[in-house]
Amino acid sequence: MKVSHIIAALTIIGIIAGGSLSLVNNWASPKIALNQKAETERAIFLVHNDGKKYEQLNINGLEVYKVFDESGNSLGYSLVHSGNGFQGKIKIMIGLNEELNKITSIEILEQSETPGLGTKILEPPYKDQYKGLTPVPSIKLVKGISPENPNEVQAITGATISSRSVVAIVNDGLAKLKSVEIKGAQK
Amino acid sequence: MKKQVPLLKEFTKGLWEINPTFKQILGMCPTLAVTVSAINGIAMALATTFVLFFSSLLISLIRKLIPNQVRIASYIVIIATFVTIVDLVMKAQFPELSKALGPFIPLIVVNCIILGRAEAFASKNNPVRSMLDALGNGAGFLISLFVLGSIRELIGSRTILGFQILPNGFEPWLIMILPAGAFLTLGLMMGFANLYIEKKKNLERESLIAQYQRVGREEITDEVLKEAGV
Numbered sequence: 001m002k003v004s005h006i007i008a009a010l011t012i013i014g015i016i017a018g019g020s021l022s023l024v025n026n027w028a029s030p031k032i033a034l035n036q037k038a039e040t041e042r043a044i045f046l047v048h049n050d051g052k053k054y055e056q057l058n059i060n061g062l063e064v065y066k067v068f069d070e071s072g073n074s075l076g077y078s079l080v081h082s083g084n085g086f087q088g089k090i091k092i093m094i095g096l097n098e099e100l101n102k103i104t105s106i107e108i109l110e111q112s113e114t115p116g117l118g119t120k121i122l123e124p125p126y127k128d129q130y131k132g133l134t135p136v137p138s139i140k141l142v143k144g145i146s147p148e149n150p151n152e153v154q155a156i157t158g159a160t161i162s163s164r165s166v167v168a169i170v171n172d173g174l175a176k177l178k179s180v181e182i183k184g185a186q187k
Numbered sequence: 188m189k190k191q192v193p194l195l196k197e198f199t200k201g202l203w204e205i206n207p208t209f210k211q212i213l214g215m216c217p218t219l220a221v222t223v224s225a226i227n228g229i230a231m232a233l234a235t236t237f238v239l240f241f242s243s244l245l246i247s248l249i250r251k252l253i254p255n256q257v258r259i260a261s262y263i264v265i266i267a268t269f270v271t272i273v274d275l276v277m278k279a280q281f282p283e284l285s286k287a288l289g290p291f292i293p294l295i296v297v298n299c300i301i302l303g304r305a306e307a308f309a310s311k312n313n314p315v316r317s318m319l320d321a322l323g324n325g326a327g328f329l330i331s332l333f334v335l336g337s338i339r340e341l342i343g344s345r346t347i348l349g350f351q352i353l354p355n356g357f358e359p360w361l362i363m364i365l366p367a368g369a370f371l372t373l374g375l376m377m378g379f380a381n382l383y384i385e386k387k388k389n390l391e392r393e394s395l396i397a398q399y400q401r402v403g404r405e406e407i408t409d410e411v412l413k414e415a416g417v
Contacts, residue, residue, distance in 0.1 A: 115361060
């Protein structure tokens with residue numbers, strides 16, 4: 001078999017493969033972008049139930065959206081923040097009021113915790129603790145006892161690390177957002 | 188001259204005789220990883236079958252044009268093209284399913300079933316046979332993944348295809364939806380499959396021996412009779 005034949009065969013296969021892929025990609029990429037946008041929108045309004053409109057804020061390294069209701073009144077912010085969980089990354093959408101001192105609710109967007117244990121962070125008994133929580137000065141995790149103060153969250157039995165991770169991620173996201181806000185105000 | 192296998196046999200052999208999971212033991216990685224639920228198993232198997240079908244067909248069509256030295260490289264490019272198409276289409280049309288299967292769709296490129304069938308079958312047979320072979324192997328893979336996924340979903344979360352089968356009183360076995368559950372279930376399934384094969388073989392052997400003995404005894408009896416006659 002001649003070398004030229006080998007080169008020709010591989011070249012032709014490569015060209016045809018590349019060509020057909022670009023055709024498929026042209027068709028698929030707008031649809032994929034649309035899907036991703038729909039997913040983000042769904043998540044933004046999950047933590048602000050009355051939200052109808054939103055705009056993305058340009059803050060360095062943070063994914064923050066300002067959410068408005070039907071008549072254009074500001075409801076607060078939706079902040080996407082991620083950090084390490086027990087087994088992998090946890091990505092959380094945090095809903096905040098305008099003054100950043102009350103959490104409306106949180107929604108876990110991505111996680112890879114242990115099924116049945118760590119995944120309880122997705123379930124209402126844990127998740128709903130964040131509704132109306134006052135993260136001042138920061139959220140505290142308590143174990144075994146019911147939360148007494150408005151900034152306390154009870155850990156899940158058997159999933160302390162996952163519970164702690166969620167608290168840490170929310171605290172970290174809040175701290176970053178606050179520092180940016182303060183810097184912005186000083187300017 | 189090679190003996191010609193009937194066309195139907197090219198399809199049906201993939202279902203059990205050379206079943207990718209139980210007989211060829213190929214494609215174990217997706218088999219173990221995605222079968223947390225029956226629907227994931229079905230989606231994975233369908234995506235694999237799609238890629239298997241089209242790459243087998245194409246490879247069989249151009250099998251005489253590809254120089255022998257670069258055949259594996261060519262197969263991989265062809266397979267990767269189809270896998271990328273599947274990945275893009277799933278992301279565009281079925282985003283939920285695509286998210287559930289995660290990185291295992293792009294990993295179909297290195298699924299041994301596809302390269303295995305390309306090298307062992309499609310590169311040596313005509314397109315019609317290659318298509319049937321691909322469909323058969325795909326169907327075999329689908330059956331295995333569906334059964335495996337159903338067992339794990341039933342015991343791990345009480346449902347099959349999302350429909351609740353076991354009552355609420357049944358406490359789901361967490362281990363079944365963890366990786367360990369995949370190994371346990373697959374191991375047991377393979378064990379029972381081998382047990383069945385062994386039993387079938389033994390039965391065949393016994394019937395053969397019985398037949399032989401019957402013939403043998405008759406011959407002996409004849410001789411004995413002759414001798415007795417003489």
